[in-house]
Structure formats: structure tokens, C-alpha cells
Amino acid sequence: MNEKLLSELKGYQIVGGHSAVKTCLWLKKSLKDEGVCYKQKFYGISSHRCLQMTPALMCNQSCIYCWRPLELLKGFSGWNEPEFIVEESIKAQHRLLSGFHGTAGVNRKKLEEAYKPNQVAISLIGEPTLYPQLPELIEEYKRRGFTTFLVTNGTNPDMLEKVSPTQLYISLTAFDEESHIMLNRPPRSNWERILRSLDVMRNSDSRTVIRLTLIRGYNMDEKAVRSYAKLIERAEPDFIEAKAYMYLGYSRLRLRYENMPEHADIVEFASKLSRETGYDVVNESEPSRVVLLRG
Numbered sequence: 001m002n003e004k005l006l007s008e009l010k011g012y013q014i015v016g017g018h019s020a021v022k023t024c025l026w027l028k029k030s031l032k033d034e035g036v037c038y039k040q041k042f043y044g045i046s047s048h049r050c051l052q053m054t055p056a057l058m059c060n061q062s063c064i065y066c067w068r069p070l071e072l073l074k075g076f077s078g079w080n081e082p083e084f085i086v087e088e089s090i091k092a093q094h095r096l097l098s099g100f101h102g103t104a105g106v107n108r109k110k111l112e113e114a115y116k117p118n119q120v121a122i123s124l125i126g127e128p129t130l131y132p133q134l135p136e137l138i139e140e141y142k143r144r145g146f147t148t149f150l151v152t153n154g155t156n157p158d159m160l161e162k163v164s165p166t167q168l169y170i171s172l173t174a175f176d177e178e179s180h181i182m183l184n185r186p187p188r189s190n191w192e193r194i195l196r197s198l199d200v201m202r203n204s205d206s207r208t209v210i211r212l213t214l215i216r217g218y219n220m221d222e223k224a225v226r227s228y229a230k231l232i233e234r235a236e237p238d239f240i241e242a243k244a245y246m247y248l249g250y251s252r253l254r255l256r257y258e259n260m261p262e263h264a265d266i267v268e269f270a271s272k273l274s275r276e277t278g279y280d281v282v283n284e285s286e287p288s289r290v291v292l293l294r295g
């Protein structure tokens, strides 16, 4: 692991040679009874028992809206076994939680429960499908009683055919090949692979979600709505999350504050998408600027 990466990844616990864990903002808020993640509201998981991790501190794209330090995600020496990653990620979560014992306002009962995580969000940073033993990793978390949420950029359909998480997300920002090249900045186009992943999603046994990361000025106009509707028709996800790009981290080097939509913009976009797809708007979370649609 390179030194610069370690110093840049503040608040992360590095696990083995290529994985990491980080407690998310909503876990912290939930421990203090100050609110919960929209996924608790939408899907019933417990924010304070969610372990957020990645098995791949690396990515095959270079998205303009990525808040991670992309420039640093390079190099590692050999893959770790799934059992090791699961065990060590739970220990890493415990180390992160130990810092909350002295924090004022923490709900003690929730803190105790948090030491027994029962939900894993495989989505923290990088592209998880690059880890070759991802199916075994998911099964190992399940064996330990976890529900598993996998978030992918959709560039690895062959891997998606092999995994069975509780909930499978494909995160889309591009709505056609041209916007893919501009927004995801891949070394070469992944668009055909992304389309194949949408086909895999249609036949998946998992609960399926297409998450649209919406950036004002880039992917929110009428053409984008119509094009997303076609992709949704192809993938037939159970849910769509229309979510605002957040002006955070390293993305601020590439985008402007004005590119971050207001919640009202997302509500308006979701209602247009609803008309175009026939999906119903069923929930929303203003703090996270996200609207949920169900088919």
C-alpha cells in the first residue's frame, strides 16, 4: 500500500493489501440519535449496524464526480482470501467504533449493537468487481448473518453473473456512450459492458436497484430522462434511486458547487422519470437528496 494513499485516506481502516473499512456519516449520526441513512428509511437496514467496506482500493474508471482520491488508487501485491477480509473488516469496524466510547450523546445500547454488524455495504471506494473472489466474499458475509449490498459501476458483467448479494446496485451517471466517455472517463469505452450488466441485472435473483447520480448541467435534461428510461426498461430493476451528486472531496477539483442539484431538482427529475418509465415515486430523503421509485 503506498504511503501517500495511506495518509490521504483519513478515517479509513486499511484491511490487508487492497481492502478498507470506514464508518459512514450516517452510522455516526445514528449512534447519536441524530438521524439515519436513507437506506434505513427505504430498505429497513440499521444504519448503526452497517459495515461500509471495499475489497478493491482501485478502479477501472476515472469519473469526474468521484469524491475519492483516484490519482492514488494504484498498486498492490497479491489478493487476500475472502475469510481474511471478512474477519479483518469486522475487527476494523470494532477499532473504528472504539473511538465513540468517549463521545458525548452516544446511545449506549446502539453502540453495543454496532459491535455486531449485520449489514455490509460493499461500496466504499473503488470498483468491487475487480476483486476476483467477490462471489466468495459475499457468501462469507452471508454465512456470518450479514445482508449484503453490492454497488458496482457495471463494467464487469461476467462477475455480476456470479454474485448473489441481497441487493445489487448498478450505479449509472452516463445515459449513452458519449456521456459515458465524458463523465466516467474510462481508458477505453466500457459502454457495451455496462449494457450487458443491465441484461444481467434483469435476470438477477437479488433485489435490484439502478442508482442515478445526477449532476446539474450534465445528465438531467429531457434527452437524459428519455435515455435513462430506455436503460431502465432494459434492466427492469425493482427500484430506481435518483440521487444528487454531492460536491465533496476530490470531485471539487473537477466540478463546481453549482453542479450539485437541490433536492427540489431531484424531485422534479424523478417525476419526469416516473412519467417516462411508469415507475412510481414511493419515498424520498431530503438530507441525502435522493428520491426512490419502484416498478
Ligand code: SF4
Pocket (backbone or CB within 6 Å): 059, 060, 061, 062, 063, 065, 066, 067, 068, 070, 125, 126, 127, 153, 184
Ligand atoms: S466508478 Fe466509482 S470509484 Fe470508480 S471512478 Fe467512478 S465513481 Fe469513482
